[in-house]
Amino acid sequence: MAESDELPEAPDVAREVFTGEAWSRARAFAEILAGPGVVRGLLGPREVPRIWDRHLLNCAVVAEAVPEGAHLVDIGSGAGLPGLVLAIVRPDVTVTLLEPLLRRTTFLEECVIELKLANVEVVRGRAEELAGKRVFDVASARAVAPLDRLLAWSLPLLREGGQLLAMKGERAAEELDAAEQQLRAYEVRSAELVTVGRGKVDPPATLVRVVAGRAPVRNAQGARRRRKR
Numbered sequence: 001m002a003e004s005d006e007l008p009e010a011p012d013v014a015r016e017v018f019t020g021e022a023w024s025r026a027r028a029f030a031e032i033l034a035g036p037g038v039v040r041g042l043l044g045p046r047e048v049p050r051i052w053d054r055h056l057l058n059c060a061v062v063a064e065a066v067p068e069g070a071h072l073v074d075i076g077s078g079a080g081l082p083g084l085v086l087a088i089v090r091p092d093v094t095v096t097l098l099e100p101l102l103r104r105t106t107f108l109e110e111c112v113i114e115l116k117l118a119n120v121e122v123v124r125g126r127a128e129e130l131a132g133k134r135v136f137d138v139a140s141a142r143a144v145a146p147l148d149r150l151l152a153w154s155l156p157l158l159r160e161g162g163q164l165l166a167m168k169g170e171r172a173a174e175e176l177d178a179a180e181q182q183l184r185a186y187e188v189r190s191a192e193l194v195t196v197g198r199g200k201v202d203p204p205a206t207l208v209r210v211v212a213g214r215a216p217v218r219n220a221q222g223a224r225r226r227r228k229r
């Protein structure tokens with residue numbers, strides 16, 4: 001694979017996905033990722049040519065599954081993917097970027113200021129540390145952990161009827177099947193695969209959507225211990 005750090009022109013579809021103020025913010029974020037993001041080690045240089053399709057657009061289409069006015073926590077935000085992109089494309093949504101590493105939260109805070117985003121807070125910490133302290137409508141995650149661990153981390157953070165939107169690749173169905181027992185134990189309302197971004201990203205993105213039930217999952221560590229027996 002060619003090593004290139006050239007930021008390509010935004011594809012035409014980006015103009016349809018990022019409308020109004022989101023367009024200039026998306027372009028500015030692409031420049032930040034390709035510049036300081038790479039220099040500071042938040043994004044690999046080989047990712048630069050695919051910043052638009054694999055990162056910005058692929059994350060933006062998750063917005064199709066996010067309810068109006070939701071408070072969303074993006075678990076393991078890294079360089080702001082998908083959380084910061086969702087905040088750009090959906091100003092009606094309040095986004096909490098949750099990330100344990102200081103170097104990354106510093107970068108995220110700088111991005112929030114640079115992009116003048118009023119709907120984002122950056123929280124340094126681990127998902128399991130937030131359980132019992134904060135409650136959200138939606139939890140998003142990309143490339144953070146296998147589904148079983150994500151369930152243990154995210155369900156304690158969700159209100160009844162709140163949903164986990166886990167961006168998963170080809171193994172989404174397999175991971176969902178393997179989590180069947182755990183999902184029953186957590187008494188979730190539903191768990192399914194959802195496709196988003198048809199006609200915008202190729203291939204469309206696959207999400208595992210899990211809607212939290214009434215029984216609160218209070219202790220992610222406990223859930224992990226139980227599974228190990």
Ligand SMILES: C[S@@+](CC[C@H](N)C(=O)[O-])C[C@H]1O[C@@H](n2cnc3c(N)ncnc32)[C@H](O)[C@@H]1O
Pocket residue numbers: 075076077078079080081082098099100101104125126127128141142143144153
């Ligand atoms: C592979 S990176 C993915 C970053 C970003 N979501 C993306 O798709 O580019 C995984 C991120 O999850 C964070 N992370 C790891 N364990 C975590 C936890 N328990 N709670 C929240 N974030 C965590 C890491 O610090 C890292 O930034």
